[in-house]
Amino acid sequence: xxxxxxxxxxxxxxxxxxxxxxxxxxxxxxxxxxxxxxxxxxxxxxxxxxxxxxxxxxxxxxxxxxxxxxxxxxxxxxxxxxxxxxxxxxxxxxxxxxxxxxxxxxxxxxxxxxxxxxxxxxxxxxxxxxxxxxxxxxxxxxxxxxxxxxxxxxxxxxxxxxxxxxxxxxxxxxxxxxxxxxxxxxxxxxx
Amino acid sequence: xxxxxxxxxxxxxxxxxxxxxxxxxxxxxxxxxxxxxxxxxxxxxxxxxxxxxxxxxxxxxxxxxxxxxxxxxxxxxxxxxxxxxxxxxxxxxxxxxxxxxxxxxxxxxxxxxxxxxxxxxxxxxxxxxxxxxxxxxxxxxxxxxxxxxxxxxxxxxxxxxxxxxxxxxxxxxxxxxxxxxxxxxxxxxxx
DNA sequence: AATATTTTGGAACAAACGTTCTGAATAGTA
DNA sequence: TACTATTCAGAACGTTTGTTCCAAAATATT
Numbered sequence: 001x002x003x004x005x006x007x008x009x010x011x012x013x014x015x016x017x018x019x020x021x022x023x024x025x026x027x028x029x030x031x032x033x034x035x036x037x038x039x040x041x042x043x044x045x046x047x048x049x050x051x052x053x054x055x056x057x058x059x060x061x062x063x064x065x066x067x068x069x070x071x072x073x074x075x076x077x078x079x080x081x082x083x084x085x086x087x088x089x090x091x092x093x094x095x096x097x098x099x100x101x102x103x104x105x106x107x108x109x110x111x112x113x114x115x116x117x118x119x120x121x122x123x124x125x126x127x128x129x130x131x132x133x134x135x136x137x138x139x140x141x142x143x144x145x146x147x148x149x150x151x152x153x154x155x156x157x158x159x160x161x162x163x164x165x166x167x168x169x170x171x172x173x174x175x176x177x178x179x180x181x182x183x184x185x186x187x188x189x190x191x
Numbered sequence: 192x193x194x195x196x197x198x199x200x201x202x203x204x205x206x207x208x209x210x211x212x213x214x215x216x217x218x219x220x221x222x223x224x225x226x227x228x229x230x231x232x233x234x235x236x237x238x239x240x241x242x243x244x245x246x247x248x249x250x251x252x253x254x255x256x257x258x259x260x261x262x263x264x265x266x267x268x269x270x271x272x273x274x275x276x277x278x279x280x281x282x283x284x285x286x287x288x289x290x291x292x293x294x295x296x297x298x299x300x301x302x303x304x305x306x307x308x309x310x311x312x313x314x315x316x317x318x319x320x321x322x323x324x325x326x327x328x329x330x331x332x333x334x335x336x337x338x339x340x341x342x343x344x345x346x347x348x349x350x351x352x353x354x355x356x357x358x359x360x361x362x363x364x365x366x367x368x369x370x371x372x373x374x375x376x377x378x379x380x381x382x
Numbered sequence: 383a384a385t386a387t388t389t390t391g392g393a394a395c396a397a398a399c400g401t402t403c404t405g406a407a408t409a410g411t412a
Numbered sequence: 413t414a415c416t417a418t419t420c421a422g423a424a425c426g427t428t429t430g431t432t433c434c435a436a437a438a439t440a441t442t
Contacts, residue, residue, distance in 0.1 A: 005389070006438095024300055026217035030430055040391050041431080051430065100299070104358060108291070108299040109215055111361050122362045156359065156368070157375055163358040164351030167295060170302050171313045177347070184348055188379055196419070197408095221400055231421055232401080242400065 009047050010061075012037045016048075017058035021102040024109050025055055056116055062102045063124035069093075070128055079138035080145065083158070084186050086132075090162055091182045095175040100166035107163075129155045145189065154189065161185050200238050203228045207239075208249035212293040215300050216246055247307055253293045254315035260284075261319055270329035271336065274349070275377050277323075281353055282373045286366040291357035298354075320346045336380065345380065352376050 019036045020028055030051055034041055048054040073089035074082040094100060103121045110117040132155035139145045145154070169178045210227045211219055221242055225232055239245040264280035265273040285291060294312045302309040323346035330336045336345070360369045 023304070024217070026215070027304075029428075031428080040389085042392085042433085043390065045431070046389075100303075105299045107358055107361050108296045112291075113214070113218075118362070125362050153371060153375055157355075157372060160355030160359050160372060161352065162355075164348075164353070164355040167298055167354040168347065168351050170298050171309070171316050180344060181348060181351060184344055220398075222398080231419085233403085233422085234420065236401070237419075 005043075005047075007039065007043075012039055013048065013054070013057060013061060016054055017062055017102070020055055020058050021062070021099060021105070024105060026109070052116075056120065059102065059106060059117065059120050063120055066101070066103065067124060067127050067131075070131065074131075074135065078144060079135045079142060080190065083132065083135050083139065083189065087158065087162075087182055087186055091165065091178055094166065094169055095178060100170060101162070104163050104166055125159065129159050132158055146191075158185065158189070196238075198230065198234075203230055204239065204245070204248060204252060207245055208253055208293070211246055211249050212253070212290060212296070215296060217300070247311065250293065250297060250308065250311050254311055257292070257294065258315060258318050258322075261322065265322075265326065269335060270326045270333060271381065274323065274326050274330065274380065278349065278373050278377055282356065282369055285357065285360055286369060291361060292353070295354050295357055316350065320350050323349055337382075349376065349380070 015037050016033055019032060023032070030041065030044075033044060033051070033054070037044065039047075044054065048057055069089075070086055073086045075085050076082040103124055106117055107121055111121055112118075129152075133151050136145065136149075136151035136154050140147065140149065140151055165178055165181055168181060172178070206228050207224055210223060214223070221232065221235075224235060224242070224245070228235065230238075235245065239248060260280075261277055264277045266276050267273040294315055297308055298312055302312055320343075324342050327336065327340075327342035327345050331338065331340065331342055356369055356372055359372060363369070
């Protein structure tokens, strides 16, 4: 049999993911990746395929982790409280790390021209919207939101607003500003 | 004296702008620009400077034109009607051209790492928010929106929602979907 | 211990990148 | 008409790009 890998593919991929996340796809060179991942070029190609393939894996990894985090953030005794905490946790993560959503970055850089990227992000987006929809349906049943609201539409509205929050944060770099907008969104949902 | 330029610098810059708009900054090569602008490399460098400088001029041009368009779209007999028409015109322009906002694309591709880009977009963003704020202040005075609303915050919320609409459009490519979200936003403002 | 299979590090590749340079063409001024 | 400043077209520049290749090192099985 053969020699074993000296590194953990998952762990190194996350290093690549963080670099793509920070710089974007096109601005990240293979040389950057070699340095950041601490791997040889050959090892990268053997393990992950070419740059584009590696990127897709990073994006998929990110999307899966993000969905998990969203669900973990859905804490609370009532559905609407869960929704609220999800929104607050997105804001908190953004201002704490200073980073926005990799999938959203990717949407605007690549999704219009790259079908594979579009597919990964779109599926992730749908998963998140579906999760919100479920919670909002519950909230409606319990009477926490008004009966004339459409849970699906409201879920899509919330998800779309995340992107707005990130845009606002990139431009203002103002924690308070983003928190105010998020709170406004939450108030809007409740009434 | 010397030979005169055989082309209109403004007109050719708009060709470059449209290409950057479509492909993004990093994915657009100088060769692409030479082809699309129909100019010699030397002429481009002489007239606009290097690639980055050309991009900044394109982005500035875009921002100015976009602000003008926003103001032109503010038709109506009452302030809130103007706001409504501005929102609807953004949706209409998006689904008609199939293109999103260049400044938003640029925010997510470059604004986090490029101070000049950040500055151009941020100023444009502020101009748009200020314009909304003025209209909403008027609307509040006239009693078209409730007295407990903060015009500034509402203006920022609307602007942020544009980004959400564009993200939604890129992923869904669904005209109806975006229109529904926009209408939801409008209803929210009014109530 | 020998074998077989895979990883590793780094050299090497052609192509594409952004940019500069050169000489010929052009046209307003003297 | 001669002069001069500028544009034009395209070759050429040195880097950087993404990718491939190769010999040496490594290890689980035979």
